[in-house]
Amino acid sequence: MGRPSKYKEEYCEMLIDHMERGLSYESFAAKLRVTRDCLYKWEKMHPEFLYAKKTGKELMLLFFEELGIQAMAGKIKNFPNSTYIFTVKNKCGWKDTIENEIKSEGIKINFSKAEK
Numbered sequence: 433m434g435r436p437s438k439y440k441e442e443y444c445e446m447l448i449d450h451m452e453r454g455l456s457y458e459s460f461a462a463k464l465r466v467t468r469d470c471l472y473k474w475e476k477m478h479p480e481f482l483y484a485k486k487t488g489k490e491l492m493l494l495f496f497e498e499l500g501i502q503a504m505a506g507k508i509k510n511f512p513n514s515t516y517i518f519t520v521k522n523k524c525g526w527k528d529t530i531e532n533e534i535k536s537e538g539i540k541i542n543f544s545k546a547e548k
Contacts, residue, residue, distance in 0.1 A: 444484035451488030454495040496520050
C-alpha cells in the first residue's frame with residue numbers, strides 16, 4: 433500500500449485563487465510541496481479538483497488578457513512586450529498561424545502553419 437493521499441477539499445479554491453493571479457497549474461504543486469504527477473492523479477480521482485483546474489485556466493487567461501489591455505493602453509510603464517508574448521503563447525496556448533487554402537473541384541483543403 434502507498435502513502436495516504438494529501439488531497440484536501442480546500443485545495444480546489446486554493447488552486448483557483450493561485451491560477452487567477454496568472455500562476456500555472458503545475459506551479460501549484462510546488463506550493464503544496466507535492467509533485468505534478470500528484471496533481472494529475474487528483475484531477476482523475478476528484479472531479480471537483482478537475483473543475484477547479486478548468487476554472488483556474490479560464491481565470492488565468494482573463495488575467496493575461498487584462499494585463500495586455502492595460503499595457504496597450506499605456507498604463508504599465510516599461511512593459512516587456514516580448515516577455516508578455518512569450519508568456520501568453522506558453523501559458524495560454526496562443527499561436528501565430530498562417531492559413532493557406534486551396535480549392536480544387538469543390539474540395540477545400542486547409543494547410544496551417546503554426547509557430548512553435
